[in-house]
Amino acid sequence: xxxxxxxxxxxxxxxxxxxxxxxxxxxxxxxxxxxxxxxxxxxxxxxxxxxxxxxxxxxxxxxxxxxxxxxxxxxxxxxxxxxxxxxxxxxxxxxxxxxxxxxxxxxxxxxxxxxxxxxxxxxxxxxxxxxxxxxxxxxxxxxxxxxxxxxxxxxxxxxxxxxxxxxxxxxxxxxxxxxxxxxxxxxxxxxxxxxxxxxxxxxxxxxxxxxxxxxxxxxxxxxxxxxxxxxxxxxxxxxxxxxxxxxxxxxxxxxxxxxxxxxxxxxxxxxxxxxxxxxxxxxxx
Amino acid sequence: xxxxxxxxxxxxxxxxxxxxxxxxxxxxxxxxxxxxxxxxxxxxxxxxxxxxxxxxxxxxxxxxxxxxxxxxxxxxxxxxxxxxxxxxxxxxxxxxxxxxxxxxxxxxxxxxxxxxxxxxxxxxxxxxxxxxxxxxxxxxxxxxxxxxxxxxxxxxxxxxxxxxxxxxxxxxxxxxxxxxxxxxxxxxxxxxxxxxxxxxxxxxxxxxxxxxxxxxxxxxxxxxxxxxxxxxxxxxxxxxxxxxxxxxxxxxxxxxxxxxxxxxxxxxxxxxxxxxxxxxxxxxxxxxxxxxxxxxxxxxxxxxxxxxxxxxxxxxxxxxxxxxxxxxxxxxxxxxxxxxxxxxxxxxxxxxxxxxxxxxxxxxxxxxxxxxxxxxxxxxxxxxxxxxxxxxxxxxxxxxxxxxxxxxxxxxxxxxxxxxxxxxxxxxxxxxxxxxxxxxxxxxxxxxxxxxxxxxxxxxxxxxxxxxxxxxxxxxxxxxxxxxxxxxxxxxxxxxxxxxxxxxxxxxxxxxxxxxxxxxxxxxxxxxxxxxxxxxxxxx
Numbered sequence: 001x002x003x004x005x006x007x008x009x010x011x012x013x014x015x016x017x018x019x020x021x022x023x024x025x026x027x028x029x030x031x032x033x034x035x036x037x038x039x040x041x042x043x044x045x046x047x048x049x050x051x052x053x054x055x056x057x058x059x060x061x062x063x064x065x066x067x068x069x070x071x072x073x074x075x076x077x078x079x080x081x082x083x084x085x086x087x088x089x090x091x092x093x094x095x096x097x098x099x100x101x102x103x104x105x106x107x108x109x110x111x112x113x114x115x116x117x118x119x120x121x122x123x124x125x126x127x128x129x130x131x132x133x134x135x136x137x138x139x140x141x142x143x144x145x146x147x148x149x150x151x152x153x154x155x156x157x158x159x160x161x162x163x164x165x166x167x168x169x170x171x172x173x174x175x176x177x178x179x180x181x182x183x184x185x186x187x188x189x190x191x192x193x194x195x196x197x198x199x200x201x202x203x204x205x206x207x208x209x210x211x212x213x214x215x216x217x218x219x220x221x222x223x224x225x226x227x228x229x230x231x232x233x234x235x236x237x238x239x240x241x242x243x244x245x246x247x248x249x250x251x252x253x254x255x256x257x258x259x260x261x262x263x264x265x266x267x268x269x270x271x272x273x274x275x276x277x278x279x280x281x282x283x284x285x
Numbered sequence: 286x287x288x289x290x291x292x293x294x295x296x297x298x299x300x301x302x303x304x305x306x307x308x309x310x311x312x313x314x315x316x317x318x319x320x321x322x323x324x325x326x327x328x329x330x331x332x333x334x335x336x337x338x339x340x341x342x343x344x345x346x347x348x349x350x351x352x353x354x355x356x357x358x359x360x361x362x363x364x365x366x367x368x369x370x371x372x373x374x375x376x377x378x379x380x381x382x383x384x385x386x387x388x389x390x391x392x393x394x395x396x397x398x399x400x401x402x403x404x405x406x407x408x409x410x411x412x413x414x415x416x417x418x419x420x421x422x423x424x425x426x427x428x429x430x431x432x433x434x435x436x437x438x439x440x441x442x443x444x445x446x447x448x449x450x451x452x453x454x455x456x457x458x459x460x461x462x463x464x465x466x467x468x469x470x471x472x473x474x475x476x477x478x479x480x481x482x483x484x485x486x487x488x489x490x491x492x493x494x495x496x497x498x499x500x501x502x503x504x505x506x507x508x509x510x511x512x513x514x515x516x517x518x519x520x521x522x523x524x525x526x527x528x529x530x531x532x533x534x535x536x537x538x539x540x541x542x543x544x545x546x547x548x549x550x551x552x553x554x555x556x557x558x559x560x561x562x563x564x565x566x567x568x569x570x571x572x573x574x575x576x577x578x579x580x581x582x583x584x585x586x587x588x589x590x591x592x593x594x595x596x597x598x599x600x601x602x603x604x605x606x607x608x609x610x611x612x613x614x615x616x617x618x619x620x621x622x623x624x625x626x627x628x629x630x631x632x633x634x635x636x637x638x639x640x641x642x643x644x645x646x647x648x649x650x651x652x653x654x655x656x657x658x659x660x661x662x663x664x665x666x667x668x669x670x671x672x673x674x675x676x677x678x679x680x681x682x683x684x685x686x687x688x689x690x691x692x693x694x695x696x697x698x699x700x701x702x703x704x705x706x707x708x709x710x711x712x713x714x715x716x717x718x719x720x721x722x723x724x725x726x727x728x729x730x731x732x733x734x735x736x737x738x739x740x741x742x743x744x745x746x747x748x749x750x751x752x753x754x755x756x757x758x759x760x761x762x763x764x765x766x767x768x769x770x771x772x773x774x775x776x777x778x779x780x781x782x783x784x785x786x787x788x789x790x791x792x793x794x795x796x797x798x799x800x801x802x803x804x805x806x807x808x809x810x811x812x813x814x815x816x817x818x819x820x821x822x823x824x825x
Contacts, residue, residue: 050690052593069543070597070686143703225676229703231686244524244679248547 021273028266032259036086039079047080048072048231056249065255069245072231074238074255081233082259088149088227088234089214093207095153096160101203103157104164105191109172119165125158130213131220138226148227152214163206164199171198201278208271212264219260235260329514329823330499331804334526334538336677337495337519339707343477344463345420348743349710350726353460353813355517358500359483360463363391363410363456366728368820370811372453376405376464376484376507386448386765391456393439398505399466400481400488407435412467414443414456422461425741448765451731458728459814461743486510486819495519511806511822521677521706530554530799536823537800537807541679542600545797555802558602558795559809562733563726564610565603565684567672567789568748570719574662575645575670582786584639586624587632588695589688591791598683603794608783610733610790616768617730617775623783636695640668647696654696669698673712674722676703680794681722688722714747723748724794728812730775734760738778738787749787756781 040047043064051071059066065074107115125133137151171177177194185193215235221227222236223243230237235256242253338355340347347353363377374380377391397405414433417423429446436442445452456462469482479492487500487510500515518535520526527544529535531554540548540556549556567585569576576582591605604612608621626632640646644659645668653669656662672688674681685701692699699720704712713721725744727733736742739760740752756778763774782790798809807821 048686048690050597050687052590052597055597069683225703230682230701231689244541245543247527248543 021269021276025266025269025273028262029270032082032263032266035259036079036082039082040076043073043076043079045073045076047076047233056245058251066251068241068252069249074252077233077238078235078255078259081228081235081238082263084145084228084232084234085215085218085222085236085260086263088145088152088218089211091149092152092156092214092218093210095149096156096210097203097207099153099157100160101164104161105168105195105199107161108165108168109187109191109195111169115165119162122158122162125155126162130155130159131217134217134221135224135226138221143221143226143229145228145232148218148221151221152217155217156210156214160206160210164203167199167202168195171195201275204278205271205275208267208274212267212271215260215264215267329512330516331512331514331821331823332534332536333515333517334520334529334535335517336521336706338498341477342480342489343420344461344465345417345422347460348422348747350813354815355489355498355500356460356463357485357813358487358515358815358818359480359485359489360460360465361484361486361506362459362462362464364453365457365459365814365816366454366811368808368810368817370729372457375457376410377456380453382452386450387445389443389445389452389456390436391441391443393441394507395439397484397507399469400483400503400505401466401469402505403466403468403482404438405464405466405484406438407441408438409467410441410464411435412470413463413465416465416470417462420461421746422743423455423458425739425743425746426455426458426735428741447761449761450764450766450771451735454728454732457814459812486815487515508819510819512818515818523677524679527799530801533801535801536804537798540797540799542598542602542797545602545799546600548799553802555800555804556797557800557808558797559811560612560795561726561809561811562612562615562729562793563603563724563796564606564733564790564793565724566722566748566791567688568713568718568721568723569788570716571750571787572716574656574659575643575668576720578643578659579785580639580643581645582789583624584636584643584695585692585697586786586789587626587636587639588697589691589789589791590629594684594687595792597687598680599792599794602797603792605792606790609779610782611730611775611779612793615730617772617779619776619779621780621783633694640695640697645696652696653698667698668696669700670719671700671702672720672722673702673704673709673718675706675709677706678724681724685722710747716750723788726812731764731771734763734775734778738782751787 049072051067054063054067054071055069057063057067057071063073063075065078068074068077103118107118133155134151137154138147141147141150172195177190180190180194218227218234219236219239222234223240225240227236228234230241238256239253239260242256246253335354336351338347338352340349340352342352342356342359344356344360347356361376363375364372365375367373376393376397378394380389380391382389391410393405393407393410399405411433414427414430418427418430429449430443431446432444434442443452449455464484466482466484470476480489483489483503486503486506486508488503489498490501491499497516497518500517502510502513523539523541526535526538527540527548530538530540545556548554569582571577591607595601595603595605607625608623609618611618624632626635640654644657645654646657647654653667655668656664656666658664672685674685682701682703689699689701712718713723727736737744738749738751738756739745740757745751759774759778763771766774796809800807803823805822805824808817810817
């Protein structure tokens with residue numbers, strides 16, 4: 001076998017894996033997105049409408065995923081609940097990014113007392129588990145859609161800010177940023193034109209990974225009764241609701257839990273794919 | 286992940302599971318006792334799941350069952366209700382009532398003592414009732430008590446301003462009418478933090494906030510309890526109780542209605558239900574719109590689906606009422622069907638008509654009703670409000686969600702609000718809620734009307750906030766006349782509450798109690814007392 005052939009074989013492996021991941025991850029997320037967007041339209045049910053004659057009905061032609069203790073259509077509630085969960089997750093990640101990225105850039109680039117002060121605050125958050133921070137914030141403001149979003153956003157930013165800051169520290173003294181400084185570029189321009197583009201792959205991957213965590217933590221808060229409040233559905237709230245019937249009607253818990261698993265799996269696969277594409281050196285083998 | 290990494294992870298998981306399993310089995314053996322048998326008692330411990338006594342152990346101030354139930358285990362009263370609800374002597378052996386019904390003379394049992402062995406005397410009874418008269422829990426009902434005096438060491442005389450046929454029941458009110466040790470209470474300013482010298486069947490031997498409390502049988506109690514040690518672990522999550530019973534980590538716990546049905550069918554546990562008078566109700570703020578208007582209250586009474594909620598949220602247990610509070614087997618029961626309609630459509634039409642009359646009208650195109658000429662309310666204000674419920678009560682969560690759907694059908698917008706159980710009843714008492722969900726117990730019909738609707742009643746102060754001289758007079762009269770007349774007066778009160786709706790009672794629940802097969806001779810009592818628990822034993 002020639003040297004050229006060996007080289008071709010070693011590059012073919014990751015390509016095959018990436019293709020597989022894109023298809024699986026994309027299909028999972030695509031199907032779930034479709035389910036959330038059009039599910040309630042095709043089912044024709046109001047997610048909160050009760051039908052006491054149809055309580056605990058198993059999956060059937062009328063109710064594709066069955067019904068809950070109040071006869072509400074689980075397919076519709078899962079679809080609407082998925083919207084809630086994803087909106088919270090996206091909002092929380094957006095909020096965390098909006099706080100963490102500027103702070104990380106600033107502290108990493110400026111260093112000195114700004115870095116010291118902000119990183120001590122970050123350390124303070126690090127001393128407490130993320131979910132506990134979120135529970136504390138929900139406890140302070142009361143459980144609701146917006147509080148859950150706020151709580152997760154505020155709980156996630158410290159970790160993200162430290163990551164960005166570390167990356168900036170690694171980039172700010174590289175030759176090309178020094179060169180920009182030498183030709184007279186100001187801090188703002190250096191951050192915007194030199195540092196942020198270098199960080200983009202990291203930011204994209206990290207944001208995607210964080211989205212998976214946000215879905216899980218929303219489910220965690222909802223399961224503890226601290227997320228979206230009944231009768232509005234969210235995946236976490238539906239999982240919590242199913243707990244009361246886990247021994248008598250176990251399929252409700254399965255139906256509530258499987259989409260969480262699938263969406264987090266889909267997000268993680270896509271994060272892997274993005275990492276492989278944007279940072280080929282660190283690609284998984 | 287490489288194969289090697291996968292193997293390491295799998296091995297780690299297996300090891301963790303094995304270690305967890307070993308750890309779980311190495312602690313207390315559920316069947317193991319804590320020592321030898323003592324006077325025919327089961328050594329125990331009996332492991333119960335319950336709620337924390339958030340209002341403490343002071344009988345003068347605590348009115349929530351969370352505190353009253355453990356207090357009833359450590360404090361005894363002069364009288365009590367037996368398993369059938371009849372008033373019998375507890376610390377009092379007998380009592381006499383004067384001809385005019387104003388003087389009650391109680392004779393204490395011979396040789397009764399507090400848990401430290403010091404004798405229970407008439408002076409302790411006097412001390413306890415003088416203290417209770419000044420406390421929040423019983424001050425209203427003891428309002429007619431003009432004097433309490435010790436005739437001798439074992440005789441105590443109560444003099445009332447007027448006759449009160451329910452006085453023997455009142456001095457047996459579990460926990461709140463407790464007989465305290467004057468010496469112990471006056472000697473320790475922090476006595477009620479951890480009361481140790483007590484008159485009840487058990488003593489509180491350990492209390493760890495947020496965790497558990499342990500009770501040890503009082504060897505000086507006149508009716509020795511069948512179980513020497515009772516351990517109550519605090520658990521605010523009733524959905525976990527069934528699993529705890531099934532796994533053998535608890536012996537007695539109330540179980541969710543959905544679990545009760547399943548467990549009954551399986552037959553591995555004992556499932557018993559208490560048919561105590563425990564009405565389920567909607568409370569409301571009648572001092573301001575919309576519920577200051579009787580038409581609105583009646584509209585809600587028409588719109589709620591009573592059969593549906595009982596089936597869905599209480600799994601068909603308990604009962605439904607369409608006007609009554611009392612149960613069909615109560616002596617003063619006379620069926621009231623004020624809010625029963627031939628069909629759901631008819632009921633909703635009645636509700637809509639009443640709301641129209643009250644000035645809450647449907648906007649063009651339907652949707653939430655808005656004010657149109659309602660006193661004190663700006664025109665166009667939507668008929669919308671939050672309805673809080675106790676966050677640790679799954680049936681309440683179900684009930685509020687059904688209410689939301691029911692009232693939506695007549696244009697009322699309800700937002701369910703899960704509420705912190707520890708703050709819930711305090712905030713109900715503070716009048717923070719427009720409408721709220723509730724459930725409470727009463728020993729009998731007289732206890733119900735005295736406590737819930739007459740001035741000075743503990744639930745009157747908490748929920749209905751009534752101070753109606755006519756109702757007070759009728760309740761008082763019902764306590765002073767012969768039984769037949771008293772029943773007629775209570776029937777009148779039943780009709781009055783159905784019409785006026787100071788609260789909307791929609792049914793009653795029968796708590797479902799699950800027990801392992803170890804527990805013998807136990808049945809839930811008719812009130813918060815521990816009378817029936819004293820008879821319980823544990824098989825080894």
